[in-house]
Amino acid sequence: MNGVTITGVGAYAPAGILTNEDLEKLVDTSDEWIVQRTGMKRRHIAGPKEATSDLAFPAALAALDAAGRTPGDIECLIVATATPDYLFPATACLVGARLGIPGVAAFDVSIGCSGFVYALTTASALIRSGVYGRILVIGAETLSKIVDYTDRKTCVLFGDGAGAVMLERSEEDCFLGSDLGAEGSDPSVLYLPGGGSRSPLNRALNGKAENGRVNSTATGAEDGQMNSTATERLGYIQMQGQAVFKFAVQQMAGSVQAALAKAGLTVADVDFVVPHQANKRIVDATMKMLQLPLDKCITNIDEYGNTSSASIPLALADSVRAGQVKNGNVVVFVAFGAGLSWGAVVWRWRGAPVGEARAAAPAGAAQA
Numbered sequence: 001m002n003g004v005t006i007t008g009v010g011a012y013a014p015a016g017i018l019t020n021e022d023l024e025k026l027v028d029t030s031d032e033w034i035v036q037r038t039g040m041k042r043r044h045i046a047g048p049k050e051a052t053s054d055l056a057f058p059a060a061l062a063a064l065d066a067a068g069r070t071p072g073d074i075e076c077l078i079v080a081t082a083t084p085d086y087l088f089p090a091t092a093c094l095v096g097a098r099l100g101i102p103g104v105a106a107f108d109v110s111i112g113c114s115g116f117v118y119a120l121t122t123a124s125a126l127i128r129s130g131v132y133g134r135i136l137v138i139g140a141e142t143l144s145k146i147v148d149y150t151d152r153k154t155c156v157l158f159g160d161g162a163g164a165v166m167l168e169r170s171e172e173d174c175f176l177g178s179d180l181g182a183e184g185s186d187p188s189v190l191y192l193p194g195g196g197s198r199s200p201l202n203r204a205l206n207g208k209a210e211n212g213r214v215n216s217t218a219t220g221a222e223d224g225q226m227n228s229t230a231t232e233r234l235g236y237i238q239m240q241g242q243a244v245f246k247f248a249v250q251q252m253a254g255s256v257q258a259a260l261a262k263a264g265l266t267v268a269d270v271d272f273v274v275p276h277q278a279n280k281r282i283v284d285a286t287m288k289m290l291q292l293p294l295d296k297c298i299t300n301i302d303e304y305g306n307t308s309s310a311s312i313p314l315a316l317a318d319s320v321r322a323g324q325v326k327n328g329n330v331v332v333f334v335a336f337g338a339g340l341s342w343g344a345v346v347w348r349w350r351g352a353p354v355g356e357a358r359a360a361a362p363a364g365a366a367q368a
Helices: 020-024 031-038 052-067 091-099 115-128 201-207 241-263 280-290 308-321
Strands: 003-012 016-019 042-045 076-080 105-109 134-142 160-170 175-182 213-215 231-233 272-275 330-337 341-348
Touching: 003 052, 003 115, 003 308, 016 020, 020 031, 031 280, 042 160, 052 076, 052 091, 052 134, 052 160, 076 091, 076 115, 091 105, 091 134, 105 115, 115 134, 115 160, 115 175, 115 308, 115 330, 115 341, 134 308, 160 308, 175 241, 241 280, 241 330, 241 341, 272 280, 272 308, 308 330
Parallel strands: 076 105, 076 134, 272 330
Antiparallel strands: 003 160, 016 042, 134 160, 175 341, 213 231, 330 341
């Protein structure tokens, strides 16, 4: 069996900033309320012409530079995202074109905020099995494009950004164990109504949508696939906050323990946990359930907010730059997300550097 290691890390956040004070002007909220409930102070926001691939591209270049590689060294490209440029083609294909690597395998992973953990597990399996020798994994999001800035429950949470890691075949296997799972009986707990085949936007929901709103009980959901009865705005994140909180804490803690068991380790062996930066209360409660001190938890939620698939690689990049995560450390990446889904990966860190990201001009929309 081949081994796999991370040889380079990259991260990129757009220049736009949305502060808690800015949000006070949009909805009935306050800086104190947001910080107390989420731990968030700022979010980076993509510009009107910036899409997810535009954030993924500089993060990819930074990871390649850190690894001492060029785009031509990539054998496979995986992008984890819940906000692709288009439903198709895959955002990974667009990033590959920007990198100038035609013919290289490229695909997206769409499993909400669990995306990076799923993509890391998939890429590691492809390298360990000998299918590829070098894979670039990117987590990238422009969640601001699907946030309803009139909804106080969700608009305070989300931001934009991208992070990337270069994975390469190695003698030592740094992939120590993984646990993935999903349970999709009620997608309305956390979902994006509109745009898919269940409620296609180009059919205007058979005339049942008014002012961009739809009652989910009138969209062909009689088969029980959608249990929400609230009138919801199409194309914007919908979330049942209390249900998500309870699910997140239980599943993240359980997934960490399951991944550690597969690695033959216990929580006592963990040097750092790099969790999905969903909400500081969720992260703190997860660490408490694992009986791990908070100083073993990597967080940057105050700066970026919740960036879904990008949150773990962004936090990893910041922690490596700060000298927190060191060579030889046992690191656990853990996330939960829409699906509902969850996952954890146990990794032996081998001192990969972080590259410096530089903004690139947006690629521009496809021509009609």
